[in-house]
Amino acid sequence: MSINLKSLIPVLNAEWTGSETDIFINHISIDSRSLQNGSETLFIALSGVNNDAHLYIEELIAHGVQNFVVQYIPENCAGKANFLVVKNTLKALQELAGYYRNLFDFPIIGLTGSNGKTIVKEWLNFLLSPDFNIIRSPKSYNSQVGVPLSVLAINEKHNLGIFEAGISTVNEMVNLQKIIKPTTGVLTNIGSAHDEGFLNLVQKIDEKLILFKDCPVIIYQKNEIVDSCLSQFVAEYMMHPRTLFSWSFIDTSADVFILKKENKSDSTHIQYQYKGETFDLEIPFSDTASIENAISCLVVLLYLKYDSETIQNRFARLYPVQMRLEVKNGINNCSIIDDSYSSDFESLTIALDFLESQKKKNASKTIILSDIVQSGFSNEELYTKVGQLITDNKINRVIGIGTTISAFKSKFSNVITFQNTAEFIAEIENLNFENETILIKGARSFQFEEIVSLLEEKTHETVLEINLNSISYNLNYFKSKLANNVKLMVMVKAFGYGNGGLEIAKLLEHHKVDYLGVAFADEGISLKNGGIKLPIMVLNPESTSFPSIIQYNLEPEIYSVKGLKAFLKIAREKNLKDFPIHIKLDTGMHRLGFEENTLDELIQTLKGNSTVKVKSVLSHLATSDEARHFDFVHSQINLFERLSSKLISELNINPIRHILNTSGISNFPDAQYNMVRLGIGLYGVSNDPAEQKYLENVGTLKSIISQVRTIPAGDSVGYGRRFMAEKETKIATIPIGYADGISRLWGNLVGYVVIKNQKASIVGNVCMDMLMVDVSHIDCKEGDSVIIFGESPTVIEMAAALKTIPYEIMTSISQRVKRVFFR
Incomplete structure (x- = not known):
């Protein structure tokens, strides 16, 4: 890429402010944290409900970035860099990508659908790469931001593009169509993903088809609903001649008809009919989704006039697609x-x-x-x-x-x-x-x-997979609920609620949250030793840990006069000045904190003291998730207002105030004060079923099948012979047990695991290191993957069955279970 900055002024309908325009840009960035930002970078400051990149422009200028697309010029930045001022920076990014796409004239394959977009894109890239120099969407870059960034990576040597487009609601695809402008359209599987963004399936298909508005050919799996939508679509957009190139398992009128499908253990043999001839093809997968994705690729190659021998040779080398880091x-x-x-x-x-x-x-x-x-x-x-x-x-x-x-x-x-x-x-x-x-x-x-x-x-083969993208998504969901200038503390205590403390803290630091919260000093010390620079509050500090807290620049919560005096004594001995502390008020939780009758002594102890500085005043809600107790919550908030105001007035201080936890953020927006504390919501769990659907699952506990055996009727399974087979039963043993954090109460047909998208009931008692499940109805083998919890069963579902809370399920997972973090 090499774009003259001056040429972009009319493209973006921008107002220019700067010293020179004779500058060439070779890198587009939207991430202020990237080390790739430099003097030839054009930084586009995206601004939304969750984040505002304008806040980082001054820092970027200090690191050598000189060219920006902005909605406003931040204070202290005027005259220090070149600015293209636009009404909407996301729209500007998309317009820039559309302009750049028009500089190139080579075939583009555009993919959309509910499922399979990324797989089909990667397989097409593999199948066509011997004959083309291909530019494609990296990973799953198919969003309103990801698509323009993908297209902006085109260079003069490319002669084929493969880009995917994903949408979650109406009026989104029109933006992506203008950027991709495909010459060949591929509609992959239409399923239930993002159903909540559309009135019905027809509306979703109609919206996705907009990608193919100017497309000469559309490749798709033939069915009644899609055919009906396509008929109306073609009638609406008659300005271009259009070919509909279809395939089907059941409709013989399709251009490519699958005559026969024979599943083998690790592959599938199909016979397909095309232009009156019959051909054989071996697909190195046996699951339904992979077969459909492979057939979509087959039809693209047939449309491009590849011969059957080339197709067979290349398909034999197809591979599972790894879409994550x-x-x-x-x-x-x-x-x-x-x-x-x-x-x-x-x-x-x-x-x-x-x-x-x-x-x-x-x-x-x-x-x-x-x-x-x-x-x-x-x-x-x-x-x-x-x-x-x-x-x-x-x-x-x-x-x-x-x-x-x-x-x-x-x-x-x-x-x-x-x-x-x-x-x-x-x-x-x-x-x-x-x-x-x-x-x-x-x-x-x-x-x-x-x-x-x-x-x-x-380590052993049981792992807890942590989806960092989902953590980012959930973080942004709750940030969108905050008023301007409200700070955010995120709780990473208890090993990040069982998900992993340091890795999640790194991600949160990357997202520039304001504070991290831990329960004990050793958790904070571990984060500091791991390189975390964010301020860390220790919520339950023991007096014996005060020297370590000071040594590692942690910030203690002080909740009693005794604890305050103990900390002040050490602070004076170390000649500290304005060391940050956080005062906890008890407004009704009755766990920790200064009560109203101790407030005067607290004030007298702090008055005139320069060794410490009250950085924040906080309290904790007892029932923010239970509507029947909301009157009590209001009484807590009112008491916090009165006590904290007295503290502020008497000490003449201006601390951060915070009382809301995860449920409080959603249920009591008027009590956000200066900061809120996000806990379990970050990890994809809400106490409100209506809110739960907006959060993404973060942790998936996985294992494998160690052994499969068939037992006759009358035989038992496990300790105590708690399960007796009433008929011949196929049993799979999974290497995970109560030492890994699986409750024994989850055994004996109460709980289940998921194998090949099917439920398998746990039979017999959960053992220390193993559990057994009934797989009589599942075609599975040793080594197959097993989902212990994640999307199904969820930790919420498990907690309900075990009469506990999701926190306990999550924090019980042993640290001997390896955590794998991915994007």
Whole structure:
């Protein structure tokens, strides 16, 4: 990309403020935290209900960024940079992408649907890449922001584009259509995803079809509803001749008719009829979704006139698509970021930003990188750009694997290269991986999953997967409920409610929350040792921990006169001045805090004291989630107002005030004061069923099947023979038990797990390290994946059955269960 900044003024209908316009832009950014921002970056300050990037412009200018698209020029920034002032920066980003798309004239495949978009995109990329230089959406960049960023990555060497478009409600696709302008349209599976954004299925299909408004051909699975929508669509947009190219399992009038489908254990054989001829095709998958996605790809290749032999040869090498970056614990105190299935320039920039957000404190940053494919650049230009990208991201060590990257090793500093993966593995013990955050990024042909396996810390096969995107989504959901200038504290106590403290704290720091909250000092110390710089409040500090709290610059909650005097004594001994403390008032919870009759003594103790500074005054609601007790909540809020106001007046201070927890944020918006505390809502759990549907699941506890056996009628399962088989029963054993945090009350047909999208009831008692389930109705085998909780069963459902609360379910998961973080 190389765009003259001056040329964008009419494109964006912008008002220009700055010193010079003869500047060329080669990088578009919306992330103020990216280390790739520089003098040739055009930063677009997106502003929404959850965040306002204008707040970071002054910091960006200090780091060398000089060109901005803004809705307003922040205070103290006028005259310090070049500004294109527009009415709406998101609209400006989309208009810029549409303008840039029009600079290129090559075929574009546009994909939309409810499911399968990313899989079909990645498979089409694989199937067509021998014949085209392809630009495609990185990962799942299919949103109102993701699509323009994807299109802005096009360069002059590309000759085919594959972009996906996702929408969640009406009036969104029209924006994406103007940016992608596909020449071939592919409609993937239409399912229930995002149903809540549409009146009905027909409206959803109609909205998605807008992507194909100017498209000469539309490829789709034939069915009555879609055919009806397409008929009306074609009638409405008659300005272009249009081909409808369909496939079907049941309708013989489809252009491609699937005559036969035979499922094998790990593959599927199909016969398809096209133009009066019958062909055979082996698809290396057996699940329904993969078969449908593969057929969508088949029909695209048939439309492009590929012969059956080429199709068969390429389909035989299709592979499962890994759509996420995973963080795993590695050997010798390393962290592993697993992106071992893709190696292209666009996704490299994403992975490097993720590496920066997840690096360990004082750990060096290493990248293991294969030859990069499909960049659109010459090798000389590509590896020059990659070398600069790695320099900008302050990578300490580069390990290149492949003949091409080895030939261009001079483009990198502190680099060692190997001709192939086997050569690297032979030397791995001599490379001394220790205290590093390692990004492993390679094209699939390099089989970097073997490297991940060797560098990953060895644990048992039960894992708790934490979706960092969902945490970000839930965070933004609650931020959208806050009034302007209300600060946000996020609770990461109890190991992040069982999800992992440090990794989540890093993400929250990345999102620039104002405070973190922990229960005890050792939790805060662990975060500080992990490199967290955010202020951390310790809510339940013990007096013995006060020296450590001071040493690590933690901020204690003070809830009693005795505790205050003990802290003041140590503070005076250490000659502290204005050390931040937080005063807890008891307004009815009766757990911790100063009551009204101790307030005068508190005030007298603090008056004239310069060793500490009251940073905030807080209280805690007892019943913010129960409507029948809302009168009590109001009494708590009123008492907090009275007591905190007295404290502020008597001490002549101006502290932050906060009383709302997660439920309080939603139910008592008038009591936000200066800050709120977000707890379990961050992790996707609400006490309000109506609100729950707006939150995303964060944690999925997974395991595998260790063994499958069939027992006859009359045989028992587990300790105490609590389950007796009434008929021949197939039993699967799962390596997870009460030592991992699964309640014994969840056994004996109360609870279930999910295997291949089907429920399998837990039979017999839950053991310490294992549980057994009835899989008589499920076609499964040893090694198959098992969902213990996540989307189904949810922790809310489990808590209801066990007569407890989701907090207990989540925090009970043992730390011997490996946490895997992913985006």
